[in-house]
Amino acid sequence: MFSKINEFVAKRVSLTKSEYDYFNDKLQHKTFKKKEIILEPGVVCNFEGYVLKGLFRMYCINESGNETDLLFASEDWWIGDLISFSQRIPSKLYIQALEDSEVLLISYENKELLFNKIPALERLFRLMVQKAFETMMNRLLATISETAESRYLQFIKRYPSIPLRVPQHMIASYLGITPEFLSKTRAKLSKK
């Protein structure tokens, strides 16, 4: 059960055998059904989850009622609202399982214990936040300075398996365009 998450960790920092044991002991295994909402606005997010199997999306709904998808997370990715989790404030986001899924969860309390006991993990999580920051910055840049077509091409190149598992209108929302326009763009591309 822990082999995949331990590989994930080993690629980034080095832990001793007993540190892995301590780490694994603090993880909670959990399954979610397709369509299940596992985080809602107003709730303080009390988990960061490593996805063993399945697929999630994180999204928000603005005042005008529009959904915007912010993130998809499948196997070997993490889900959770970092801001809510670490600042202990109510989330503004939804997280929903898009398939029957299986995750390993770390609670806030356990993360604190882990950070105190295993400094390398503080480093690991700092690196993960940095990566998330980098991804966000690149998306902002693309959204500001590139066309929808170019963003779509980048997306399917970078995450080729996601479009096979996620309805197209969610990808449109992730890219910041309407489903109709994505459809038109795809039609145009396939003619080329």
Added chain:
Amino acid sequence: MFSKINEFVAKRVSLTKSEYDYFNDKLQHKTFKKKEIILEPGVVCNFEGYVLKGLFRMYCINESGNETDLLFASEDWWIGDLISFSQRIPSKLYIQALEDSEVLLISYENKELLFNKIPALERLFRLMVQKAFETMMNRLLATISETAESRYLQFIKRYPSIPLRVPQHMIASYLGITPEFLSKTRAKLSKK
């Protein structure tokens, strides 16, 4: 010279007197002239800088030659390319002084020393990255789901002093619109 940065730190984590001394000892004071470029694409960023006085912008130029402003940093803010700095890879960004400025710089080597000696600083920097991540996510959301007018209003509300010190076309670039359209938007708003 160190009172402002020490206040910044004290607001977020607690250090002992001797830790402040060690920390301050690792800071390099430096001044830059207006218009000076202090980071360019291709160069590995070797600093994170706390702004004592003055103003900087971080921006990038895409393949088509368009400039996009990503960040303005005045007094009590930080500048630097986090990605390049911490992964030791060439930057893709420019950083430029927009006024005669004064900063306290931390080099990569000194940051490592500081992290090893003072664990609270690892925590401080993790919090800072998280904050930067949060800001980026909110900007992405606004860029995807709100109009230029609404983003402009948010910007001047949130950073009221910046528009007084930065040319309007850079604010347009930061908002992801053309200077002409920002001008039109402002004219429309002032009629209301």
Added chain:
DNA sequence: CTTATTTCTTAATCTAGGTTAATGAATATG
């Protein structure tokens, strides 16, 4: 198997914001 719901596509029309270009005001620079 049948019906309901969700998903995708196409097409007509509309609009936020871009482009080009001209002009004047403000700042730099010799």
Added chain:
DNA sequence: CATATTCATTAACCTAGATTAAGAAATAAG
């Protein structure tokens, strides 16, 4: 203080992408 450059504004026209609507295809659910 004169000239050059950078900035901001306005206006006419253009386009990427939104909106509305309708139908077809695929999935889900009883």
